[in-house]
Amino acid sequence: MGKTILITGPARSGKSEWAETLAIQSGKTVIYVATATTIPDDAEWQERIQQHQNRRPQDWVTLEVPTTLSATLADTKPSSCVLVDSLGTWVANLLEEDEVSWANTVAEFLVTVQLVAADMLFVAEETGWGVVPAYPLGRTFRDRLGSLVRQLGAICETVYLVTGGYALNLSTIGTKLPDSANYE
Incomplete structure (x- = not known):
């Protein structure tokens, strides 16, 4: 199994930039998995996507994968580093799934993550810090999203919190919570 790293934090905190830095440091072929899709009529959204594209090195392979994340991860080669940006958008893309389908999607994703031999970096937003x-x-x-991030964090080798322009390695300074069946 490759390295699995979760990078989480609030909006505009630098999560993607930190993930990109780690991908470059891996020294491997980078596959950038964008869960967002272009929306030509939304200029502000297009600008956000363009900002991400402008930061990426030209030799990175970019895949737009709005929903089929597990299948995409399963197809990666051990010699690559896969950067998934972002899990929040992936969750939003699948919001119409009923609870049973969503539970199956998450279970498949978590199993796949544990079986893939490539290094994987996952960017995820923290949304539960505000009002309900x-x-x-x-x-x-x-x-x-909160439940997914917790479950993924439990199986990742390293978990970073990026906030205020700093990346904190929670795996070294934090205490891992006991496993919980309901992830509340």
Whole structure:
């Protein structure tokens, strides 16, 4: 199994830049898995995507994978470093799945992560630090992403929190919580 690293934190904190730095440091062929898709009518969204594209080295392979993340990871070669940016967008892309389908999607993803021989870097947003969303879909998103991040963090070799322009290695300064069946 390759190295698995989770990079989490709030919006605009530097998560993606830190993940990109780690990908470059791996010395491996980098496969950038973008979970976002282009939306031509949304200029602000296009600008965000362009900012990410401009930072990436030209030799990186970029794949747009809005939903089929597990299959994409399963197809990677051990000699690569896969950077998935971001899990929050992936969760949003699958919000219409019912609870049973979502549970199956997460289970498949977590098993795949543990079987892949490539190095993997996952960027994930922290959404649960604010108010509880006033609408059901917002609460579903927040809860699904929070649970996914916790479950993934439990199996990753290293977990970073990026905030205020600093990357903190939680794996060395934190205490891992006991495994929990419900991840509340």
